[in-house]
Amino acid sequence: MNLRLLFRKLFKQYGSQHWWPAKARGYEARCLEICIGAILTQNTNWKNVERALANLRETRALSLKKLLTMRRSTIAILIRPSGYYNQKAIKLQAFAAFVKAQYVGSFRKMFKQPATALREELLTVHGIGRETADSILLYAGNKPVFVIDAYTKRFLATQGVAFRQYDEYREFFEKRLPRSVKLYQEFHALLVVHGKQRGPGKI
Secondary structure (H helix, E strand, O other), X not given: OOHHHHHHHHHHHHOOOOOOOOOOOOHHHHHHXXXXXXXXXXXXXXXXXXXXXXXXXXXXXXXXXXHHHOOHHHHHHHOHHHOXXXXXXXXXXXXXXXXXXXXXXXXXXXXXXXXXXXHHHHOOXXXXXXXXXHHHHHHHOOOOOOOOOHXXXXXXXXXXXXXXXXXXHHHHHHXXXXXXXXXHHHXXXXXXXXXXXXXXXXX
16 A cells, blocks of 8 residues: 555645644643543544534643642542543543653653653553543654544454454555655544544545
């Protein structure tokens, strides 16, 4: 499969997607919002995540300090639109505790870590799996790590490409494309948009 040709076709059809959308200002605040969004988007759609983020924003809860000191039940109420809110409240607090303990609450320090090492650390945090970790690395940390989701897997299946493990899918892209953060971000976004609008079929 010619992935560069596939990217050009998708880009011509849908244009730039400008992912990941974040309204927070400042490096640290923007990183936190993206990371929270990556966790909240598990098993739901982005519109629901936006509603949950808006609730957190309106109550000034988009901060590590707030996530760590606020009652878990209160966080759950605020993120209710994202679904699985009780479990996700636990995940958000676990992630906030990780950043605080390991990196003194600094995303700048966290993302100075090499992608491979940081990925392994993120995978030890409760509620963060491979897709979520890679989303954090790619969109918040600007690390060249290709994100694999259900839309990508379904599209590849129509092309006769299938693997057993998540990392096999990731390596399939990373070995065939230049290591470019912008390319990975745009390509992943385009595959998602294509899957939502036209299903996993051919371009």
